[in-house]
Amino acid sequence: MSDLPVVIIGAGPIGLAAAAHALERGLQPLIFEAGATAGAAISTWGHIRLFSPWQFNVDAAARRLLEPTGWTSPRGTALPYGSELVADYVAPLAAVPTIAETLHLNTQVIAVTRQGMDKTRTKGRDDQPFLVRVEGPHGVEDHLARAVIDASGTWDQPNPLGQGGLPAHGEAAAARFITHPLPDVTGADRSKFDGKRVMVVGAGHSAANTLLALGQVAKATDDTSIIWAVRGTGSADRLYGGGDLDGLPARGQLGSRLRKLVDDGVVELRTNFTITGFSADEALTVHASDDSIDVDILIPATGFRPDLGILKELRLELDPAVEAPRALGPLIDPEFHSCGTVQAHGAKELAHPDKDFYLVGMKSYGRAPTFLMATGYEQVRSVVAALAGDLAASADVQLDLPETGVCSTDLGGSCDAPAVLAEEETDSCCSTPSLVTIGVPTGTLHGRSNDPDY
Missing domain, CATH: 3.50.50.60 (FAD/NAD(P)-binding domain)
Structure with a gap:
């Protein structure tokens, strides 16, 4: 299966970061994005300004891929709007030739399974490639993959109001x-x-x-x-x-x-x-x-939850409360943690019984609202290292948050929502670094609250 691609679901910041790390590791990504553009979900809230300055919004591997193209990083202390995050980072990253040739837009993943096996079959399961079924401009197609990274977020799955x-x-x-x-x-x-x-x-x-x-x-x-x-x-x-x-x-x-x-x-x-x-x-x-x-x-404004329907033929192991990977669930439970108290984690905590399948980004947090974009970048670095066979690098997970990059559980426990600044306020008001959570498929980022009180 080594000649097969790594399928990445979602072309938001986390999905594209996964692709950048895959390319650095000599793996071939294949990206499916349901929207018409990369970062499509972010564009729906492009009028919102983020809490986090640029210095925390750019993945390291993505930066290394962008800089040879002449891309200039925005000022590190500035707080971008969602539209700027797309225009000044996501879109240029998606346009890098090695990314662009692997990116399929307007392509919805409708199912992920193992070739020739439903979830009840065990013998030889890990030796079979994944089969990823998509619906796009050319109709319904099946693609084989050595691994699948689902970074599709939760933006399209809002919580009900009842x-x-x-x-x-x-x-x-x-x-x-x-x-x-x-x-x-x-x-x-x-x-x-x-x-x-x-x-x-x-x-x-x-x-x-x-x-x-x-x-x-x-x-x-x-x-x-x-x-x-x-x-x-x-x-x-x-x-x-x-x-x-x-x-x-x-x-x-x-x-x-x-x-x-x-x-x-x-x-x-x-x-x-x-x-x-x-x-x-x-x-x-x-x-x-x-x-x-x-x-x-x-x-x-009642939050979002993951859509797991496309994964029903995979063997997942999910926390019964927050619907995150079982090992991750207790680390992010919003009843006990804010996004600043979630420890760094990677492939080990994100693994499922179906080998080489990973939920990353906002979708990996299930119903928990404590996700940070910087956390997602470390997730995909670790996951791709594991897929490349570098287990030492995969296990060496680190998350260097600024001292004030701790999201309170006040205001409903949500860590994801962007800042609304008065017209007279400038970037100087936010000279103290902070981190924003992002969950766009999806991804938002989108602002969202999974607050138990709504």
Whole structure:
């Protein structure tokens, strides 16, 4: 099987980093990206600025691949928008000839299995190549691979809005009133919210970013009203994060500004709000356990979960709680860890019973919101080293985070969401380094919260 490629699912930052490391190791990557461009999921939230400066957003092997092309790294201390992350890093990396010739866009992976074997077959299993079925411009095709790295993220699999991890009654029928996560509230999507009664559901940074943007709309348009619904009970103080005490200035400002919107009455906060159902007619009625509210539009910020359907013929071993690889699950459980307390990990922790198959990036964290992009880069370095037979390098996992690169579990426990900066703020406000989590397929990165209180 040594002459077969390593299939990489997803052409976001983590997937492309995996390809860069594969090329350095003399392995042949074959990349399948469902979107029309590399970093397609990031582009959907391109209007959002990240917490992390450029110095932490570029993988080392990717940098070594880019620099001979004349690419110039952006200023290390600057905080990129999602659109800049794509334009100034992801797109140039995807255009490097050795990457571009292996990249298949508009190509959706629909199944991964072993050639000639379903998951019940054991004898000789490790000696059979993977069969990766895709649907793309040329129809449905099968490809053989020596290994598969799934970096497809979770962006296309949002959590449902109902209780207990289930969709609320009527949720599907109400879809026309529910936006995608992180809409461009003050830009391209503004007409959807001007003069409307808007509900934001969720308690993480993604919800905070959206609420701050809606606050700008409400101040400019008197008849725009905002309801913030969270499932949790008790004091609202924990929703606002560390404020001035936060080691990451941009993140602290996020919570402080949100508190002011609530205190000023611009945002109506509803706690203990568990959605039980929807009624959709001319407007949307949101039913909770002891209340009902009519709104014009609802913005979900309730997090994401991995889509494991394409992997059902593989032998996976997943943590029963967070749906991460079993060895990784206890290290990232959001009830006990923030992204700053997750130890470095690599191929050993990411392995599954099906040899040479790996989940990496945001998808490897399952439902946990503690993923860091820098962690993903170290994951794929270790995984590719293992595939190349360099077990010593694979086992030598390290993650050098800055002292303040620790994401608090405040604001709903989400470490992934980007920073919203006031117009007068500049990059100097974030001279203290920080790291952003990213989960784009997928990948986002996307802002997202997997907060248990939404």
